[in-house]
Amino acid sequence: VQLQASGGGLVQAGGSLRLSCVASRSIRSIGVIAWYRQAPGKERELVATITAVGHTEYVGSVKGRFTISRDNAKNTVYLQMNSLKSEDAGVYYCNTWGPRKYDWGQGTQVTVSS
Helix, strand or coil: CCEEEECCEEEECCCCEEEEEEECCCHHHCCCEEEEEECCCCCCEEEEEECCCCCEEECHHHCCCEEEEEEHHHCEEEEEECCCCHHHCEEEEEEECCCCCCCCCCCEEEEEEC
8 A cells, every 4th residue: 555645835924724644445445544644853743643533632732723534435544734733844754653553755845934
């Protein structure tokens, strides 16, 4: 399975971006899908998860600002990011939440200017 993240870019603090994660096969069979991010010099961290039935969880720092959603018909998971802060900058990846991970790929770069 390949999970391709896209939609990153340069945005001013307070702005918004919507990331997309397109799977090479049905996401119904993948189960819980997550967005992760990695800032320069830091470890990759979990940002948000969504189950097959749409239950969502967020890391505390993005609650109320980010929304994860999924469109099973399009095999796509989204991450709507609002009120972006400088600390949200980094490379964003999508992958499974469980111990079995697929290839991380290139991710998509999010840059937030102040």
